[in-house]
Every structure is written in structure tokens, then in C-alpha cells.
Amino acid sequence: MSEETLSNLLNETRRFPPPAELAATANVTEEAYRQAAADRLGFWAEQAARLHWEQPWDEVLDWSDRPFARWFTGGRLNVAYNCVDRHVEAGHGEQIAIHFEGEPGDSRSVSYAELQREVCRAANALTELGVVAGDRVAIYMPMIPETVVAMLACARIGAPHSVVFAAFSAAALRSRIDDAEAKVLITADGYHRRGTVVDLKPQADEAVDGAESIEKVLVVRRTGQQVPWQDGRDLWWHELTDRQSDQHTAEAFDSEHPLFILYTSGTTGRPKGILHTTGGYLTQVSYTHHAVFDLKPDTDVYWCTADVGWVTGHSYIVYGPLSNRATQVLYEGTPDTPDRGRFWHNVAKYKVSILYTAPTAIRTFMKWGGDIPAKSDLSSLRILGSVGEPINPEAWIWYREHIGGGRCPIVDTWWQTETGAMMIAPLPGVAATKPGSAMRPLPGISAQVVTNAGVPVPDGGGGLLVLDQPWPSMLRGVWGDPERFRDTYWSRFPEQGYYFAGDGAKKDADGDLWLLGRVDDIMLVSGHNISTTEVESALVSHPAVAEAAVVGAKDETTGQRIVSFVILRGGREEDPGLDAELKAHVTKEIGPIARPRQIQFVAELPKTRSGKIMRRLLKDVAEERSLGDTTTLTDASVMDLIAAKLPHAAEDA
Numbered sequence: 001m002s003e004e005t006l007s008n009l010l011n012e013t014r015r016f017p018p019p020a021e022l023a024a025t026a027n028v029t030e031e032a033y034r035q036a037a038a039d040r041l042g043f044w045a046e047q048a049a050r051l052h053w054e055q056p057w058d059e060v061l062d063w064s065d066r067p068f069a070r071w072f073t074g075g076r077l078n079v080a081y082n083c084v085d086r087h088v089e090a091g092h093g094e095q096i097a098i099h100f101e102g103e104p105g106d107s108r109s110v111s112y113a114e115l116q117r118e119v120c121r122a123a124n125a126l127t128e129l130g131v132v133a134g135d136r137v138a139i140y141m142p143m144i145p146e147t148v149v150a151m152l153a154c155a156r157i158g159a160p161h162s163v164v165f166a167a168f169s170a171a172a173l174r175s176r177i178d179d180a181e182a183k184v185l186i187t188a189d190g191y192h193r194r195g196t197v198v199d200l201k202p203q204a205d206e207a208v209d210g211a212e213s214i215e216k217v218l219v220v221r222r223t224g225q226q227v228p229w230q231d232g233r234d235l236w237w238h239e240l241t242d243r244q245s246d247q248h249t250a251e252a253f254d255s256e257h258p259l260f261i262l263y264t265s266g267t268t269g270r271p272k273g274i275l276h277t278t279g280g281y282l283t284q285v286s287y288t289h290h291a292v293f294d295l296k297p298d299t300d301v302y303w304c305t306a307d308v309g310w311v312t313g314h315s316y317i318v319y320g321p322l323s324n325r326a327t328q329v330l331y332e333g334t335p336d337t338p339d340r341g342r343f344w345h346n347v348a349k350y351k352v353s354i355l356y357t358a359p360t361a362i363r364t365f366m367k368w369g370g371d372i373p374a375k376s377d378l379s380s381l382r383i384l385g386s387v388g389e390p391i392n393p394e395a396w397i398w399y400r401e402h403i404g405g406g407r408c409p410i411v412d413t414w415w416q417t418e419t420g421a422m423m424i425a426p427l428p429g430v431a432a433t434k435p436g437s438a439m440r441p442l443p444g445i446s447a448q449v450v451t452n453a454g455v456p457v458p459d460g461g462g463g464l465l466v467l468d469q470p471w472p473s474m475l476r477g478v479w480g481d482p483e484r485f486r487d488t489y490w491s492r493f494p495e496q497g498y499y500f501a502g503d504g505a506k507k508d509a510d511g512d513l514w515l516l517g518r519v520d521d522i523m524l525v526s527g528h529n530i531s532t533t534e535v536e537s538a539l540v541s542h543p544a545v546a547e548a549a550v551v552g553a554k555d556e557t558t559g560q561r562i563v564s565f566v567i568l569r570g571g572r573e574e575d576p577g578l579d580a581e582l583k584a585h586v587t588k589e590i591g592p593i594a595r596p597r598q599i600q601f602v603a604e605l606p607k608t609r610s611g612k613i614m615r616r617l618l619k620d621v622a623e624e625r626s627l628g629d630t631t632t633l634t635d636a637s638v639m640d641l642i643a644a645k646l647p648h649a650a651e652d653a
């Protein structure tokens with residue numbers, strides 16, 4: 001980014017105050033902000049006390065070895081006990097923890113008492129295999145209840161898990177197994193996706209072949225398909241767990257005991273093993289889930305559509321919701337199987353009241369059209385969440401109208417694998433939300449928007465988003481590489497000691513925050529910093545557009561020129577007039593400086609497997625370079641289609 005800070009370009013004036021009933025019964029109110037501001041550590045101590053501690057902590061925060069934080073030092077607790085057993089002991093054993101919905105339509109509901117028995121059996125099974133506290137276990141699994149059981153079983157015996165997304169390749173799994181030196185791999189025969197059976201075991205075999213650390217491979221039977229087998233190494237999950245006792249005494253672990261490693265793909269270099277620990281992590285995921293989703297465990301049905309292989313699945317399918325005794329939906333498959341209404345059939349079937357999904361999904365639903373959700377009864381919904389990318393104001397409004405029936409507050413939640421839990425988000429019973437804004441840091445969290453020199457910008461300014469105070473669920477390091485931890489996250493502002501998140505943000509006149517995407521994506525056009533997010537949002541605010549990706553391509557006169565890739569809404573045909581119309585629309589919304597030089601209509605955009613747009617590849621196309629690394633793409637053929645079209649793009653001077 002140049003010395004000039006980001007201009008505050010788009011101007012959104014719509015406001016949506018909380019529904020009165022929600023405000024009156026909200027789990028968390030404005031008072032929490034005041035309390036946390038007066039005594040931040042005291043506030044977090046109170047949130048930690050929502051959990052069961054076997055031994056109380058001595059000190060809330062030890063920040064003497066910064067940037068390596070220690071929270072709730074000396075305290076001891078068991079994460080699985082907190083997520084399962086204590087609810088059973090409190091008399092809620094019959095409550096459903098997980099409504100599992102398989103893609104073919106099979107379903108199964110697991111109560112907290114059943115979950116407790118399954119987790120105990122799995123913990124005993126891992127112990128029989130010689131897994132002890134501190135050993136790493138790799139988990140390469142689809143979206144099925146056994147995945148949650150496996151994670152909780154690891155947590156129960158203090159064996160950090162490393163979950164690897166099931167659609168990752170054998171090579172990706174192997175490098176993660178090697179980096180963490182995992183002793184056991186838990187996988188499945190296969191899973192159902194888009195109407196077909198997808199193999200998993202052959203990839204797992206390829207990954208494990210020659211992996212020195214792996215001693216056993218545990219295989220869950222999901223599809224019943226034939227699988228290759230290596231006697232002595234491979235074991236069926238059901239054979240091993242069925243013969244275990246369903247009793248297991250959970251041992252308490254130190255608050256700083258490692259809970260899991262999760263690899264972020266990043267845009268460059270080797271994946272980083274982000275390390276999270278026990279007490280601080282559970283405190284913040286539990287509190288934020290309670291506060292931001294306002295969960296009422298006796299009546300709500302919660303559904304997070306993320307894959308458990310991402311941090312959102314860890315924090316807001318497994319640890320946050322279960323620690324709060326949620327009843328939740330776990331869905332195996334895709335939104336368009338057997339038809340494009342599947343999510344809404346699921347919402348109606350289970351009477352989902354809280355839905356947490358990603359902007360990429362919302363924009364896809366926009367593209368498919370509002371008539372699809374309109375066919376299902378969505379009246380059970382009361383709160384809608386968004387995570388993963390900036391949500392364009394128009395997508396936000398579409399979500400509110402077509403999914404939320406105009407009555408549900410939207411909580412846009414900003415956070416990262418590294419932050420472990422939500423950091424910036426509105427509270428649904430407090431905030432008068434603004435479409436496209438994540439509003440302000442949650443109680444107990446502190447963030448700043450600063451210039452390149454680290455000076456906070458005033459309201460109305462833009463710059464770099466930094467976290468200037470430690471938080472309980474912060475990453476404790478990069479597995480095996482303390483230098484990389486310092487260099488990547490703490491070296492940008494050594495004097496101020498800020499954690500730099502990599503994102504740009506602006507503050508509006510009220511001081512509320514608008515996330516502008518990764519600073520690497522920010523464009524410099526004729527001396528102005530322009531965020532891709534703002535131009536994309538301007539494009540999406542045109543009624544013909546469902547989704548847009550914008551990049552800055554090298555330009556001799558202006559430094560960079562704005563190139564945009566646009567997906568039209570369902571039913572809208574690409575016509576010659578539309579190109580000029582969209583350019584004029586952006587000029588009207590933002591100003592001539594943001595007018596795209598080129599607009600390319602495409603059917604799909606390149607996305608990571610977690611749904612984020614990969615602008616880097618679009619930039620390669622726009623600059624007519626050969627493509628960089630495409631291995632993290634969901635569908636690499638998308639790039640061939642885009643590249644084939646671009647040279648014919650109409651370009652104005």
C-alpha cells in the first residue's frame with residue numbers, strides 16, 4: 001500500500017435496528033462493552049467462568065513472553081468434558097446435539113448422552129492404539145458425526161488434532177502429516193457429494209505410504225464402498241470402537257495444552273500450522289457463539305454450513321456450539337443436490353433458527369434466484385451470520401430479504417484461522433446494523449485501523465487493520481516455527497507491538513468498521529488506493545450482477561487499471577449495452593476513479609476450497625501472464641474458460 005491511506009469510497013446509509021423482542025431477551029447487551037472497557041481481563045475471567053475448570057487459574061494473562069501469550073495460567077480443564085459431559089450431568093442427555101443430514105437424504109440424530117458414549121469409546125480406542133497426551137492425530141474426514149466424535153476424543157485425551165479438508169489431495173495431506181508428525185490418521189471409506197460417491201481411502205493410503213510417523217489408520221465406514229486395505233495398519237473405526245467401554249474419565253489439561261493444529265493454505269509458501277491451545281480458545285469460541293448468535297439452547301436449532309476442515313468448522317460447529325449445548329444440523333453435501341433448494345429444505349426440515357454461512361454461498365443463491373428459497377418455509381429463522389469474505393451490501397440485503405424474510409438481524413463476523421474466534425461483529429440484540437459492515441470489535445477485543453506508520457486513522461479514514469491487545473483465542477504460534485510466527489504476524493509494527501492481520505479496513509463517520517479484503521489485493525490507480533471490495537460491491541449493487549471480482553492490472557499510464565470479472569444474476573443475458581451500463585454504474589456509485597477499464601462476463605470465478613475468490617489468478621490473466629499456483633482452486637478448469645474469453649474483452653481507453 002502506498003503512503004496514502006485508503007479512501008473512504010462507498011457510502012451506505014441503510015440501517016437496521018435489532019428486533020425489539022430480540023433486544024429485550026438478548027444474551028449480551030451494551031453493558032458488556034462498558035464492562036470490558038473498564039476491566040478487560042476481569043471481563044475475560046468472567047467469560048472463562050462460563051466453563052467448567054477442574055482447577056482455577058492463577059493469572060488471567062501472562063503477556064511477558066510476547067508475542068507468545070499464556071491465558072488462564074495454571075488453570076486446568078478438559079475441552080470434551082465442557083462440550084459434552086457437563087451437559088449430560090446437568091440433565092440434558094436427551095437433548096439432540098447433532099441432526100446429521102446425509103446428502104442422499106439419510107439422517108440420524110445424536111443426543112448429548114449418545115455423543116458422550118461415542119466420544120468415550122473413541123477416546124478409549126485411541127488410548128488402546130497407544131495415543132497419549134501430546135501425540136498428534138490427523139483427521140481426514142467428510143462432514144459426518146464421527147468427525148466431531150474424533151475431534152472431541154482427541155481433545156479428551158489431550159492429543160492435538162490436525163484436521164485436513166477431505167477434498168485436499170494426498171500430497172497436501174502428506175505434507176501436513178509430516179509437518180505435525182502425526183501418529184494416527186482417522187479417515188473414512190468415502191462420502192457423498194453432488195450425487196456421487198467420492199473416494200477417500202485411496203488418497204489417504206497414498207498420503208500415508210512411506211509416512212514415517214503414522215502407525216495406524218482408522219477408517220470410518222460411511223458409504224460401504226470397497227476400499228484397499230493394509231492389514232496390521234488399517235482398522236475399521238466401528239470394529240475398534242464397538243468393543244470399547246463407553247465410560248472414560250476425562251483428565252484435565254493445562255490451560256495452555258495444545259488443542260489443535262490447523263494449516264492455513266495462505267497465498268504463498270508452505271502451509272502454516274496454526275496452533276491453538278485449550279483454556280483461552282474455548283473461552284472465546286464459547287463466549288462469542290453465545291453472544292453473537294444469541295443461542296438459546298432449549299429452543300434454537302443452529303446450522304453452520306462450513307466444512308469442519310476449516311477454522312469455522314472447528315470453532316463454530318464443534319467447540320463453540322457444543323460448549324453452549326446447542327442443537328445443530330450437520331450437513332454432508334452440496335447446496336445443489338438433489339436441487340438448488342437443498343439448503344432451504346434442510347432449514348425447513350429441522351426448523352433451523354440460526355444460520356451461519358459465507359458470502360460466496362449467498363452470492364451463488366442470488367445468482368440462482370430468489371424464487372428458489374421462496375418455495376421453502378423459512379419462518380423458523382431468527383438470526384443470520386456471514387463469514388469468510390467481505391459481504392457486499394447488496395448480497396447482505398438479498399440475504400436479509402430472501403432468506404431472513406426481512407426480520408432477521410445479520411451478523412457479519414470478521415475473524416481468521418489465526419484469531420481462533422470472532423473478533424469484529426455486531427451483537428444481534430444491540431447493533432443497528434449497516435449492510436456490509438462488521439461494525440465494531442466484540443466486548444473484550446481491541447482493534448485499530450492504522451496508517452503505514454502505525455498511526456490510528458480518524459473516523460472516516462481507511463488503512464491497515466491491526467489488533468493491539470492480546471485476546472484469549474489468539475494463535476500461540478506456527479507449529480515448529482517460532483520465527484515464522486514472529487515474521488508473519490508481528491514484524492510489521494515492531495514498535496507498537498501490533499498483530500497485523502493482513503486486511504485493510506475503513507472506519508465510517510460513526511467509527512464502525514468495514515473490511516476491505518487483503519491489503520495485497522488493494523489497487524493503486526493514478527495515485528489512489530482503491531479496494532477491490534468496494535468496486536466489487538458497487539458492481540453487485542447493479543440488479544444484473546450476482547458476483548464480481550476486481551483486480552488491478554499493470555498499466556503504463558495509471559500504474560494499475562481496474563479489470564473486473566462479473567457473473568450475472570439468473571435470467572440476465574450478457575448484452576452489448578451492459579458493459580457500458582456497468583461502467584457507468586460504478587462511476588455513479590463511487591466516482592470516475594473507480595470506473596473499471598475492462599469488464600469480462602464469466603460463468604464462474606476462481607475460488608479457494610473454502611470459497612474465497614483468488615484474485616491473484618485473475619490478475620495473472622489480466623496481465624496475460626502464465627498462471628501461478630492453482631492447486632488450492634476448487635475447480636481449475638474455471639481458469640481455462642476465463643483465460644479463453646479475456647483477450648476478446650472490449651476495453652476502453
Ligand code: 6R9
Binds near residue numbers: 390413438503
Ligand atoms: C474465519 C475465516 C481469514 C480472512 C481474513 C479476511 C477474510 C473472514 C471476513 C473476512 C471480511 C468478514 N474474512 N471473515 N473479510 N469480512 N466477515 O474465514 O478464516 O480462512 O483464516 O480467513 O478471511 O481477509 O483475514 P480464514
